[in-house]
Amino acid sequence: MAVRMRHASxxxxxxIEVAEISVPSYQRMGWTVVDRQPSTTAEAQGRRRTQKEND
Structure with a gap:
């Protein structure tokens, strides 16, 4: 999904339009989100780790 972004300069x-996954990188470079459409796909959620994996 594309997100519209603007730069103050x-x-x-x-x-510009960038892929949603790229937004954090562009924000670090000074770009701001103009508008963001709600995502129609399910967002990935982190899986739970078992106690054994944490040891």
């Missing part, structure tokens, strides 16, 4: 209307 660019003129209004020069937004």
């Amino acid at each position: 660019l003129p209004e209307g020069q937004d």
Whole structure:
């Protein structure tokens, strides 16, 4: 899914679309999310680790 992003140093209307997974990387570079559509796919959730795995 694509997310629209904007950078403060660019003129209004020069937004970009990036893959949702790339948003954190772009945010570290100063980009901000313009709008984000709700995801239609189930988000992956972390699995629980058993006590044996934690030892």
